[in-house]
Amino acid sequence: MFRDFTLNDKEREALNAISTKIHKPAKRRIYTQGEAGRYVYRIRSGAVRLEHHLHDGRNHIFAFIWPDDMFGTIEDGVYPASAIALVDTYLFQIPYAALLNLIEVYPRIQTLFLQQALNYTKAAQRHLLLATYPLVLKRLAGFLLECSKQADFYDQHSNILTLAMDRKDIADYLGFAVETTSRMLKELEDMRLIKRLSSQRIVLDRRKIMEIF
Amino acid sequence: MFRDFTLNDKEREALNAISTKIHKPAKRRIYTQGEAGRYVYRIRSGAVRLEHHLHDGRNHIFAFIWPDDMFGTIEDGVYPASAIALVDTYLFQIPYAALLNLIEVYPRIQTLFLQQALNYTKAAQRHLLLATYPLVLKRLAGFLLECSKQADFYDQHSNILTLAMDRKDIADYLGFAVETTSRMLKELEDMRLIKRLSSQRIVLDRRKIMEIF
């Protein structure tokens, strides 16, 4: 439900009026877990990772955020996770206070957030599915397929996927060790399902990958 | 945000007017994955599991649903998961069609769903955290702590936890084999962190469990 919802011109304009366009270079922190949360963000271009630092030293990546997606949920007034730009990223920064006022005037804007929340929930379920797949090879295969859905990072014609994240990020997202990322990429390459052009640029054979997934 | 939201009397009444009280005995299916989704549910008492059947034969449990929680999200008109009562369960059944009409009249009811979506996402994140914990023992320890938050199933005084789900359900939720559930329960008992009264009734030493978690 609420799948086909879009804002009208007036609503969009009002939302733009309270938004600021900001820019973050690659690897730059946007906010930190535990910090007071004053803004919600929407990606114009680039990519972001949401990570949560655990007491046992592990770093848990909850989600990768892509263009048009929003992030910046707060819990008890603070951000429960850190947000870090993966690549050169352009954002809309929207102050919560102004947003809540705006929703009073244009209640339909809230639907936008409901939509985002539902999308995010779906993404969380797919993530859970991936991260608990018994074989690590299949986790990675599924991950590559997920990434190839992002038009900005996958070229349909050449089948070249540009990874916005490094090996450690992938490992933290899928729940295994950095070394395993390398090993499994090698195995996929040995199986002729992918071809590594460089560490970040990979040619995919989506059909073959789907077969083993 | 939206944490402190509650319906007023009029809204609650209107919602009740379109709801039907229904009952499902233990192990009874409420709906099946792939089925056309016409209702959303809210648990009055009991417990429900949401599971997704995978093509490789595994059964993936996305969530356990407790009293006051809602479930029944649809994707493309159908339920993406099956819902099954774990124990004798009483529910509110709310038709989607009537609900969408009601939101037109009382837009604030939508906030209830936004709230639910955000809660669900939080739960999904905790689930992910649990299910990817490197040591199986800690996964189970964390799971028992989660369960002990449900007042209907955990007695604060006697510290007795009543498990609504069986060993297989726990295994499917935490991402390991049935046998592992048994083995780890035994290990927790050997460590004097729990005591099994029967297969479903367990005395917890929450303090000690938190220490190892």
Next chain:
DNA sequence: CGGCCATTTGACGGGAATCAACCGCGGTGG
């Protein structure tokens, strides 16, 4: 060229899956 960092590769050990068998309990029917 040299240093740093990300990535890759190798060797080894451990933890959990798998494949079995066994146990305990409730239900059923002779």
Next chain:
DNA sequence: CCACCGCGGTTGATTCCCGTCAAATGGCCG
């Protein structure tokens, strides 16, 4: 009343996947 069965839970033996530790390689920038 008890033997039999079925099902959920437990335990044991073996295998293997992946984490860990260690070292080598490669790319990038000063």
